[in-house]
Amino acid sequence: MQRFADAEVALGRAADVERAAQARSGWYARYLWVFAAGQLILVPIAVLWHGFASAMAFGLANTFLVTGLSVYAARQRVVRRGFGVKHGVMVGSWGTVFALAVTLGNTVFVNNPAFAAVAALGCALPLATGARLEMRRPS
Incomplete structure (x- = not known):
C-alpha cells in the first residue's frame, strides 16, 4: 500500500510541475516584445547619429536593454523544449538584419530618416514575429 x-x-508533484511550466511559459514572448521595442530606439541611434555621443548613447542604451533582458531571462524557471534553437534563430535573424541596416545606413543611406524608420521596423520584425508565434503556441 x-x-x-x-x-x-x-504523480501529484509531476502534475504541479507541469501546471507551473504551462503557467509561466509566456515569458519568452514578453522578452521578444521588449527586444523588438528596443530596436525602434537603437536602430535610429545607430543609423542617424554619428560621432562619440552616438557611440556612447548607443552603447549605454544597448547595455541597459541587454542587461535587463538577460537578468529577466535568467530568473525564469521554465524553458520549453527546443528553446536554444529557437532563440538562436531569433537572434541570428535579428543580427543579420541589424548588421545590414547599420551597414547600409552608414554607407548608402547616410542621414536618411526614412531609411532609419524602415530599418528600425525591419530589425524589430523578426523579434515581433517570434513573439507572436510564441504567444500562439499551444501550452
Missing part, C-alpha cells in the same frame, strides 16, 4: 501512496505523491 505504501508504494501506491508514494506513486500518488510523485
Whole structure:
C-alpha cells in the first residue's frame, strides 16, 4: 500500500510541475516584445547619429536593454523544449538584419530618416514575429 501512496505523491508533484511550466511559459514572448521595442530606439541611434555621443548613447542604451533582458531571462524557471534553437534563430535573424541596416545606413543611406524608420521596423520584425508565434503556441 505504501508504494501506491508514494506513486500518488510523485504523480501529484509531476502534475504541479507541469501546471507551473504551462503557467509561466509566456515569458519568452514578453522578452521578444521588449527586444523588438528596443530596436525602434537603437536602430535610429545607430543609423542617424554619428560621432562619440552616438557611440556612447548607443552603447549605454544597448547595455541597459541587454542587461535587463538577460537578468529577466535568467530568473525564469521554465524553458520549453527546443528553446536554444529557437532563440538562436531569433537572434541570428535579428543580427543579420541589424548588421545590414547599420551597414547600409552608414554607407548608402547616410542621414536618411526614412531609411532609419524602415530599418528600425525591419530589425524589430523578426523579434515581433517570434513573439507572436510564441504567444500562439499551444501550452
